[in-house]
Amino acid sequence: MSIYDTLNPEQLKAVKHNRGPLLILAGAGSGKTRVLTHRIAYLIDELGVNPWNILAITFTNKAAKEMRERVDNIVGYGSENIWVSTFHSTCVRILRRYIDRIGYTTNFTIYDSDDQKTLMREVCKYLDIDTKIHKEKSLLAAISNAKDSLITPEEFEKNNRGDYGKKKISDVYKEYQARLKKNNALDFDDLICKTVELLRTNPDVLSYYQNRFRYIMVDEYQDTNTAQFQLIRTLASTVNEEGQTEHNLCVVGDDDQSIYKFRGANIYNILNFETEYPQTKVIKLEQNYRSTKNILTAANEVIHCNTERKQKSLWTDKEEGSPIFFTQFDNEHEEAEAIAADIENAVANEGKSYSQFALLYRTNAQSRVLEEKLVKHNIPYKLVGGVNFYQRKEIKDLLCYLKTIDNISDDLAVKRIINVPRRGIGLTSIDKINQYAIGHNISFYEALKQVDYIPGMNRGGSKISSFVSMMEILKSKLNSPDYSILDLYDEILEATGYVDELEEEGTIEAQTRIENIQEFRNKIVTYLDNCEEEPSLSSFLEEVSLVADIDSVAESTDVVILMTLHSAKGLEFPYVYLCGMEDGIFPSYMTIISDDPMEIEEERRLCYVGITRAMEKLSLSAARMRMQNGETKFNKPSRFVSEIPRYLIKQSSNSLQPRFPRTTTIRGAISNTKTTGQLFQNSPYIQKGMSLPKSESASSPDYTVGDTVKHIKFGNGTVTDLIPSGNDFQVTVAFDNGTVKKMMTSFAKLKKY
Ligand SMILES: Nc1ncnc2c1ncn2[C@@H]1O[C@H](COP(=O)(O)OP(=O)(O)OP(=O)(O)O)[C@@H](O)[C@H]1O
Numbered sequence: 001m002s003i004y005d006t007l008n009p010e011q012l013k014a015v016k017h018n019r020g021p022l023l024i025l026a027g028a029g030s031g032k033t034r035v036l037t038h039r040i041a042y043l044i045d046e047l048g049v050n051p052w053n054i055l056a057i058t059f060t061n062k063a064a065k066e067m068r069e070r071v072d073n074i075v076g077y078g079s080e081n082i083w084v085s086t087f088h089s090t091c092v093r094i095l096r097r098y099i100d101r102i103g104y105t106t107n108f109t110i111y112d113s114d115d116q117k118t119l120m121r122e123v124c125k126y127l128d129i130d131t132k133i134h135k136e137k138s139l140l141a142a143i144s145n146a147k148d149s150l151i152t153p154e155e156f157e158k159n160n161r162g163d164y165g166k167k168k169i170s171d172v173y174k175e176y177q178a179r180l181k182k183n184n185a186l187d188f189d190d191l192i193c194k195t196v197e198l199l200r201t202n203p204d205v206l207s208y209y210q211n212r213f214r215y216i217m218v219d220e221y222q223d224t225n226t227a228q229f230q231l232i233r234t235l236a237s238t239v240n241e242e243g244q245t246e247h248n249l250c251v252v253g254d255d256d257q258s259i260y261k262f263r264g265a266n267i268y269n270i271l272n273f274e275t276e277y278p279q280t281k282v283i284k285l286e287q288n289y290r291s292t293k294n295i296l297t298a299a300n301e302v303i304h305c306n307t308e309r310k311q312k313s314l315w316t317d318k319e320e321g322s323p324i325f326f327t328q329f330d331n332e333h334e335e336a337e338a339i340a341a342d343i344e345n346a347v348a349n350e351g352k353s354y355s356q357f358a359l360l361y362r363t364n365a366q367s368r369v370l371e372e373k374l375v376k377h378n379i380p381y382k383l384v385g386g387v388n389f390y391q392r393k394e395i396k397d398l399l400c401y402l403k404t405i406d407n408i409s410d411d412l413a414v415k416r417i418i419n420v421p422r423r424g425i426g427l428t429s430i431d432k433i434n435q436y437a438i439g440h441n442i443s444f445y446e447a448l449k450q451v452d453y454i455p456g457m458n459r460g461g462s463k464i465s466s467f468v469s470m471m472e473i474l475k476s477k478l479n480s481p482d483y484s485i486l487d488l489y490d491e492i493l494e495a496t497g498y499v500d501e502l503e504e505e506g507t508i509e510a511q512t513r514i515e516n517i518q519e520f521r522n523k524i525v526t527y528l529d530n531c532e533e534e535p536s537l538s539s540f541l542e543e544v545s546l547v548a549d550i551d552s553v554a555e556s557t558d559v560v561i562l563m564t565l566h567s568a569k570g571l572e573f574p575y576v577y578l579c580g581m582e583d584g585i586f587p588s589y590m591t592i593i594s595d596d597p598m599e600i601e602e603e604r605r606l607c608y609v610g611i612t613r614a615m616e617k618l619s620l621s622a623a624r625m626r627m628q629n630g631e632t633k634f635n636k637p638s639r640f641v642s643e644i645p646r647y648l649i650k651q652s653s654n655s656l657q658p659r660f661p662r663t664t665t666i667r668g669a670i671s672n673t674k675t676t677g678q679l680f681q682n683s684p685y686i687q688k689g690m691s692l693p694k695s696e697s698a699s700s701p702d703y704t705v706g707d708t709v710k711h712i713k714f715g716n717g718t719v720t721d722l723i724p725s726g727n728d729f730q731v732t733v734a735f736d737n738g739t740v741k742k743m744m745t746s747f748a749k750l751k752k753y
């Protein structure tokens with residue numbers, strides 16, 4: 001039996017089509033990637049194509065590695081000569097050979113985002129650009145957009161003549177590009193643009209590569225941007241033995257899985273492929289081999305709600321399988337706990353292995369609570385395409401502020417934050433202080449306080465003094481009687497301008513960092529609520545270090561995979577949990593308020609990607625209350641859940657009936673009902689399957705200052721303060737056992753006497 005016997009007739013047709021453009025347009029799990037690998041094998045083994053003539057492009061390094069492995073397994077010989085790589089690495093290989101044709105030298109440097117920022121700072125300084133108005137990051141983003149569309153600085157200037165706002169960007173773009181060139185450096189976007197430029201301006205180089213890459217294949221084609229498309233279009237043109245030009249370009253993709261519009265992906269690359277190449281052979285694959293019937297039906301139904309798509313239907317001959325599980329938990333901790341317990345049980349009692357499970361979520365910040373519960377249950381896990389929560393830069397920075405305030409002799413912590421955010425304290429100054437500290441046998445922080453006595457500090461001295469005064473003020477808060485770690489955290493953010501700086505950057509990365517900073521605030525609130533002893537900064541830091549240090553548990557490969565929905569593209573897992581299925585999380589709050597149907601459609605495609613990762617069992621979960629930015633938000637279940645037919649869904653016992661947003665709402669009834677967050681859960685209305693208004697605020701609690709209340713853990717106490725806090729209330733209680741606690745009312749669950 002040959003490897004081709006495992007293909008269905010349509011897949012086989014695609015594998016055998018070896019002349020002219022080929023578009024494989026098919027839904028998730030229909031074997032697109034598999035067709036690509038088999039097509040490579042077929043070209044080599046059956047048609048005698050030289051492996052050297054094949055170029056296969058994938059979206060990520062991980063995908064390239066997997067494809068290389070799959071190809072190695074099925075191709076008899078010479079597979080190492082096939083180029084299997086990402087767009088970027090393909091371009092680097094071409095440029096290393098020929099970039100001297102366009103004025104660089106072949107030992108060029110590739111600038112990462114930090115280098116880009118440094119360069120941009122220099123440019124702004126040189127051009128006297130006020131970076132308070134024109135943020136470095138936004139300028140870089142604008143340049144990146146231009147490059148995605150192959151717009152040169154000169155074209156940019158021409159296109160935007162008369163537009164004052166764009167004039168600055170245009171000047172910056174020109175200068176930035178000139179400096180890159182002067183440094184013999186390329187940024188990531190240049191890798192593509194410069195390759196296109198090279199090929200367009202050097203016919204001999206172009207014809208060399210056109211003749212070399214006689215067969216070009218591109219996976220995940222729906223997420224290519226304009227520059228990438230132009231690159232392949234330029235390359236895919238070969239003159240055959242009969243002297244005719246051929247475009248042996250095979251692209252595979254799924255318009256329903258286009259999820260990178262925000263990074264410049266151009267869905268029209270796929271939708272207009274046939275217009276670009278009228279002789280295109282289109283093959284649709286309709287059989288899904290990955291998922292059970294129930295999972296597939298759920299995915300199909302959800303994606304059918306999108307309007308901007310090519311119609312296609314996917315079927316499977318797999319069995320129905322288990323239903324789609326949907327559970328709405330009281331809060332995110334219960335959600336994470338249930339998932340961890342579920343996995344622990346399946347591994348211990350059902351013979352499953354950890355690596356069969358994947359936990360997918362919309363935003364990076366959501367991993368924190370999940371990670372904590374996995375650690376608690378001793379479940380090894382790995383965050384793919386991301387950094388464990390407590391290893392993220394912004395979290396480490398803020399932890400170091402807290403550590404410095406807690407213990408000034410933690411030199412490492414102080415050194416980490418002394419110039420973060422940047423306050424102009426240079427390495428030379430830091431070095432001098434370090435020497436001084438060592439010479440005088442004092443801590444680094446003590447040395448900072450004595451900066452006036454350190455020789456040669458010049459201007460750096462005053463910057464250090466203001467850093468020290470800021471830290472001293474923050475430290476003094478510890479002694480004030482009614483301070484809380486939460487206030488301290490907020491004051492750190494305010495005094496350092498940490499979040500402000502990120503907000504001004506206005507990039508996706510900066511937004512993710514802000515979400516993480518908010519998530520860390522949630523951690524503090526939870527700590528304060530659950531703390532059995534008198535809360536203290538030291539005990540908080542100790543608690544954090546317990547979870548933070550276990551990040552290397554996952555050395556083995558048998559681990560649960562955690563990742564964002566974006567990074568899950570192309571992968572498959574037997575058991576998938578989609579966490580945080582709530583309006584406001586997924587689709588995101590920003591998408592909802594944007595009121596742009598196209599934005600919701602992109603989120604829906606992401607949901608389709610998520611659902612279709614599951615092979616056997618799909619579990620969706622939501623939390624009724626979730627801490628976001630230290631505030632309790634009441635989110636209704638995601639509209640995407642309601643798009644899955646009800647008959648497919650099984651509610652697990654600890655949740656209420658599913659609440660489908662399309663059913664009658666009872667806004668009036670809810671808002672007329674004076675109730676706390678706790679009572680919401682027991683509301684008879686909700687049990688009838690009704691929906692809550694989005695992010696409903698908790699009404700004021702039924703106790704007030706002076707009342708006696710009872711807490712399940714701390715016993716009786718007197719309310720001494722009650723203040724609104726976002727959608728919630730912060731209550732301070734002096735308990736009879738002598739402790740005073742600040743808690744969020746919705747989590748405190750206090751009962752009035
Ligand atoms: N003809 C077939 N017979 C058996 N299994 C198949 C067949 N075609 C594909 N598969 C299996 O189905 C699963 C999905 O295939 P593959 O990953 O190639 O799909 P895909 O279309 O690339 O999915 P995605 O859109 O998620 O990238 C894989 O486990 C693959 O081995």
Ligand SMILES: [Mg+2]
Nearest residue numbers: 032033034570
């Ligand atoms: Mg694939």
